Amino acid sequence: MRIALFITCVNDLMFPDTGKAVVRLLERLGHTVEFPEEQTCCGQMHANTGYRDEALPLVRRFTETFAAYEAVVAPSGSCVAMVREAYPDLWPQAADVASRTYELSELLIDVLGVTDVGAEFPHRVTYHPTCHGLRLLRLGDRPVRLLRAVRRLDLVDLPGADECCGFGGTFAVKNPEVSGAMLADKCTAILDTEAEYVAAADNSCLVHIGGGLSRRGAPVRAIHYAKILASGEGVR
Amino acid sequence: MTGTGHIVAPRPFRAMARPELADTQLRANLRKATHTIRDKRLRVVSEVDDWEELRVAGAAIKDDVLARLPELLSQFEAAATAAGASVHWARDATEACAIVTDLVRETGSREVVKVKSMATQEIGLNEALAEASIDAVETDLAELIVQLADDTPSHILVPAIHYNRSQIREIFARKMAGVDLSELTDDPPALAEAARRHLRAKFLSARVGISGANFAVAETGTLVVVESEGNGRMCLTLPETLISVVGIEKLLPTFADLRVFLQLLPRSSTGERMNPYTSMWTGVTPGDGPQRVHIVLLDNGRTDTLADRVGRQALRCIRCSACLNVCPVYERVGGHAYGSVYPGPIGAILSPQLTGQDAGANRSLPYASTLCGACFDACPVRINIPAVLVHLRQSGPHPPGERAAMRAASWVMRDRRRYAAALRAARRGSAPLRLATRRRGSVVRHLPWPLSAWTSSRNAPLPPKQTFREWWALR
Numbered sequence: 084m085r086i087a088l089f090i091t092c093v094n095d096l097m098f099p100d101t102g103k104a105v106v107r108l109l110e111r112l113g114h115t116v117e118f119p120e121e122q123t124c125c126g127q128m129h130a131n132t133g134y135r136d137e138a139l140p141l142v143r144r145f146t147e148t149f150a151a152y153e154a155v156v157a158p159s160g161s162c163v164a165m166v167r168e169a170y171p172d173l174w175p176q177a178a179d180v181a182s183r184t185y186e187l188s189e190l191l192i193d194v195l196g197v198t199d200v201g202a203e204f205p206h207r208v209t210y211h212p213t214c215h216g217l218r219l220l221r222l223g224d225r226p227v228r229l230l231r232a233v234r235r236l237d238l239v240d241l242p243g244a245d246e247c248c249g250f251g252g253t254f255a256v257k258n259p260e261v262s263g264a265m266l267a268d269k270c271t272a273i274l275d276t277e278a279e280y281v282a283a284a285d286n287s288c289l290v291h292i293g294g295g296l297s298r299r300g301a302p303v304r305a306i307h308y309a310k311i312l313a314s315g316e317g318v319r
Numbered sequence: 320m321t322g323t324g325h326i327v328a329p330r331p332f333r334a335m336a337r338p339e340l341a342d343t344q345l346r347a348n349l350r351k352a353t354h355t356i357r358d359k360r361l362r363v364v365s366e367v368d369d370w371e372e373l374r375v376a377g378a379a380i381k382d383d384v385l386a387r388l389p390e391l392l393s394q395f396e397a398a399a400t401a402a403g404a405s406v407h408w409a410r411d412a413t414e415a416c417a418i419v420t421d422l423v424r425e426t427g428s429r430e431v432v433k434v435k436s437m438a439t440q441e442i443g444l445n446e447a448l449a450e451a452s453i454d455a456v457e458t459d460l461a462e463l464i465v466q467l468a469d470d471t472p473s474h475i476l477v478p479a480i481h482y483n484r485s486q487i488r489e490i491f492a493r494k495m496a497g498v499d500l501s502e503l504t505d506d507p508p509a510l511a512e513a514a515r516r517h518l519r520a521k522f523l524s525a526r527v528g529i530s531g532a533n534f535a536v537a538e539t540g541t542l543v544v545v546e547s548e549g550n551g552r553m554c555l556t557l558p559e560t561l562i563s564v565v566g567i568e569k570l571l572p573t574f575a576d577l578r579v580f581l582q583l584l585p586r587s588s589t590g591e592r593m594n595p596y597t598s599m600w601t602g603v604t605p606g607d608g609p610q611r612v613h614i615v616l617l618d619n620g621r622t623d624t625l626a627d628r629v630g631r632q633a634l635r636c637i638r639c640s641a642c643l644n645v646c647p648v649y650e651r652v653g654g655h656a657y658g659s660v661y662p663g664p665i666g667a668i669l670s671p672q673l674t675g676q677d678a679g680a681n682r683s684l685p686y687a688s689t690l691c692g693a694c695f696d697a698c699p700v701r702i703n704i705p706a707v708l709v710h711l712r713q714s715g716p717h718p719p720g721e722r723a724a725m726r727a728a729s730w731v732m733r734d735r736r737r738y739a740a741a742l743r744a745a746r747r748g749s750a751p752l753r754l755a756t757r758r759r760g761s762v763v764r765h766l767p768w769p770l771s772a773w774t775s776s777r778n779a780p781l782p783p784k785q786t787f788r789e790w791w792a793l794r
Contacts, residue, residue, distance in 0.1 A: 090787045090788070092732065092738075094787060095742060095786050095787045095788055096742045096745055096746070096782050096786055097780065097782050097783075099783060099785060099786055099787035099790055100783075102787040102790075102791075103787070103790065118788070118791045120735060120788065120791075120792075121735050122735075123732040123733070123734075123735065123738040124732040124738075126729075126732075128725075128728075129725055129728070129729060130709065131690060131709055131712075132712060132721075132725065133685075133709065133711075133712025133713040133714075133715065133717065134713070134717075134722065134725040134726075134729070135713050137722075137725045137726055137728070137729035138729070140729060140733050141729060141732055141733065144732075144733060214689070214690070214691035214692055214693075215690075215692070217692075218691070218692035218693065218695070218696055219692060245693075246647055246693075247647045247689050247691035247693070249647065249689060250689065251688070251689025251690060251691070252689075252690070253686075254686065254688065254689045254690075255772070255773060256769065256770070256772040256773055257333070257686050257772075258332065258333050258336065258648075258686065258687065259772040259773070259775045259776065260333070260336060260337055260340050260775075260776075261333075261336055261340065261648055261651055261652060261687075262689075262776070263775065263776030263777070264340050264346075264651040265647050265648075265651060265689075266776060266777065267776075290779075290780060291777060293778075293780070294773075294777030294778045294779060294780070295776065295777045297762055297777075297778040298764075298776065298777055298778050
């Protein structure tokens with residue numbers, strides 16, 4: 084299948100390894116990944132902070148850039164939620180491509196029909212389901228099912244997993260004290276699991292959680308679950 | 320008419336939240352209480368097979384009410400009047416307080432007993448009555464605690480949620496006349512018994528009762544109050560005069576519509592299958608209950624809210640407070656941080672709409688959310704609170720400088736070359752930081768303003784040496 088990768092602006096600059104992991108994973112499964120270079124940002128920050136007019140050109144740009152592809156994948160629950168849930172209201176012409184835009188776990192399980200991607204990751208991992216993946220995309224247990232199939236991975240439940248980590252985009256800087264209080268509770272829950280890694284489907288939430296863990300000097304590392312799925316040798 | 324009263328935040332949410340966050344006792348009280356109600360609610364909601372259909376029905380009935388509000392209000396007025404009630408109309412808090420004060424004065428009474436009511440908290444009725452030398456006695460246990468403590472409510476359903484039982488014992492010991500302190504423990508039944516004795520005397524002597532209403536049935540002119548303690552029923556049945564302040568959005572078209580809401584409300588609010596007391600009255604029943612029944616229909620910003628096509632769904636709210644109990648922000652800061660009798664997610668969309676976003680610091684409320692969506696999932700009438708928050712951020716005033724920054728970011732991201740150049744510039748800009756942090760790994764502990772808000776509680780990573788698109792181009 085010919086799949087277009089929407090890397091997202093945050094991943095492009097800050098987390099290129101996540102994008103490389105998605106490419107490696109999908110190619111290993113026998114698919115062709117394309118990267119339309121006209122892509123930039125989905126406009127979520129603008130729209131959610133109250134700048135609809137500033138978001139609209141980016142909505143149009145995304146729609147034009149990805150119109151020709153049968154499937155678009157992004158390693159970000161919240162950017163996919165922006166495209167799929169918010170785009171059709173912002174610009175009705177975006178509805179078609181929005182319906183073909185998937186978060187990684189949706190693409191793997193629902194479109195490609197794969198749960199065991201042949202990964203191996205010999206570590207203790209806990210999974211934080213990020214809010215937009217959980218409550219806007221309704222990813223359910225898709226990411227967890229993928230992780231359960233990973234060889235030698237010890238997956239432990241995160242207490243209060245469905246509670247927000249406190250990131251919330253510009254909320255993190257507009258209300259830093261409340262955001263920090265929510266983060267502190269999330270970090271405590273993560274540490275209680277004694278996991279080596281906390282995985283999630285959004286690097287923006289992970290940079291917040293990872294930053295909080297790092298500030299405490301905690302040894303737990305934040306990791307995008309795409310990197311776990313791309314680890315190992317693949318299905319033999 | 321713009322809303323007034325106790326729905327205007329005096330200072331921005333961030334400033335209001337700071338002292339609340341620092342109060343560790345408050346944080347512990349809130350966490351325990353919200354999680355207890357949250358879990359109870361989840362249990363009783365999950366046992367209803369058609370819960371989602373009920374939510375859809377609840378939303379549809381309320382939307383129908385909002386679409387036909389003038390017609391249904393007239394119908395309600397006619398039915399209630401025919402049944403012997405006097406209907407009054409109040410455009411805002413000041414008018415409503417004046418009407419109620421005059422009605423109490425006419426009775427010659429200097430004391431009124433009150434049923435727990437958000438509408439009377441909203442308009443600041445107790446303060447208005449006090450100015451007219453009329454004592455208003457709150458009879459809901461939690462409202463009584465708050466009143467004795469000379470405090471303000473911090474939750475819609477559980478106004479004293481910010482206190483634990485030993486703090487409540489102290490309040491009773493300080494403020495409740497005739498309580499034997501040596502006998503009073505912080506055991507909940509003992510505290511309830513002390514309140515019962517205190518209130519019983521008030522019920523028996525009061526000649527005027529004041530209430531709100533959970534529902535007002537247009538078809539019959541009936542008012543409905545649901546509660547847990549029975550104290551409300553005392554106030555609704557014992558006094559000679561009953562005055563009810565009712566927001567105009569409280570209407571339901573028909574009596575049969577209660578079937579939906581009496582399932583939705585108790586399960587969403589207290590986490591009970593059914594509330595212990597449901598009182599309904601239709602005007603005056605000769606020889607039974609209050610013989611003078613007044614209904615004050617309150618606008619106070621509701622018609623302004625109704626005019627907003629996206630924001631009007633906030634008027635579906637039945638004040639269950641499920642959204643407060645699941646909100647991660649409310650759980651950390653409590654109700655006082657919102658500066659309004661309507662706190663939490665619903666308060667963040669209701670207060671600024673009732674008053675207009677320019678009132679006080681209400682413009683800060685739509686930003687008091689991470690848009691995590693837990694409130695929308697819990698709402699029994701499917702108010703899409705995150706969508707309304709974003710809508711209010713869009714329509715409200717923006718901080719100076721922010722629009723210019725957002726415009727610039729949008730301009731950059733509209734063009735691939737500008738965007739790629741900006742990524743390179745961001746990486747170059749971080750180079751000095753990289754040098755400075757080399758010894759500690761590529762992590763930054765302090766960033767300059769405005770990014771210092773980020774590093775106040777978290778470290779920040781530095782961008783790697785190659786963007787994804789650079790890697791792809793060389794592949």
